[in-house]
Amino acid sequence: QQQVKQSPQSLIVQKGGISIINCAYENTAFDYFPWYQQFPGKGPALLIAIRPDVSEKKEGRFTISFNKSAKQFSLHIMDSQPGDSATYFCAASNGNTGKLIFGQGTTLQVKP
Amino acid sequence: DAGITQSPRHKVTETGTPVTLRCHQTENHRYMYWYRQDPGHGLRLIHYSYGVKDTDKGEVSDGYSVSRSKTEDFLLTLESATSSQTSVYFCAAGGQNTEAFFGQGTRLTVV
Incomplete structure (x- = not known):
């Protein structure tokens, strides 16, 4: 019963292109939606996060778009660089319980 | 690592034996988590x-207990x-709806 569904599983993008990763959730009690980045052999690290009272958040080349009615959110990486090659996880948290659930992950490869 | 330490980092154990993994944090976070990471999941x-x-x-709590x-x-x-x-186990710690900080992971192999 995957509560957060992420797609695609893998993504190949040319340098300078736009990478887009999508996530959907079911539980309307979720009220915090972070994205994490993980490099091989390392633990995940927070990249950017959004709360459901806004529809978009941008930090540098990274943007989260959030659609509360559709229960979907996405990560856009503009001007993708080879250094962005990593695994990306979306997640959702219930502030009342503290429960933090992750999606299945997307392996991004940016070709030079 | 933001003060999250996992031990051991690697372990090989035999089927049927008990195993305990430890997560230690230094930042007084309220919430702590254990995850397993497997390809495709x-x-x-x-x-x-x-x-x-x-x-x-x-x-995925069956077969696991925590304290x-x-x-x-x-x-x-x-x-x-x-x-x-058999999996890679990650511990994390954080506050309510704020950043969760992860450890470096423990690679556990059950033979």
Whole structure:
């Protein structure tokens, strides 16, 4: 019963292109939606996060778009660089319980 | 690592033996989590804690137990390890709807 569904599983993008990763959730009690980045052999690290009272958040080349009615959110990486090659996880948290659930992950490869 | 330390980092154990993984944090975070990471499944929540002696089940809790007797320590126990529990285990700690900080992971192999 995957509560957060992420797609695609893998993504190949040319340098300078736009990478887009999508996530959907079911539980309307979720009220915090972070994205994490993980490099091989390392633990995940927070990249950017959004709360459901806004529809978009941008930090540098990274943007989260959030659609509360559709229960979907996405990560856009503009001007993708080879250094962005990593695994990306979306997640959702219930502030009342503290429960933090992750999606299945997307392996991004940016070709030079 | 933001003050999250996992031990051991690597372990090989035999089927049927008990195994305990330790997570230690230095930042007084309220919430602590144990996840397992497997190819194609992402990070799956095993158990989490919302305070000392307060824990709850995650998505894949069968075969695992946890304990948190102090704010800084969160233990994950496999009572009788099985080959299906071969995985990379991550501990994380954080506040309410704020950044969760992850440890470096423990690679567990059950033979």
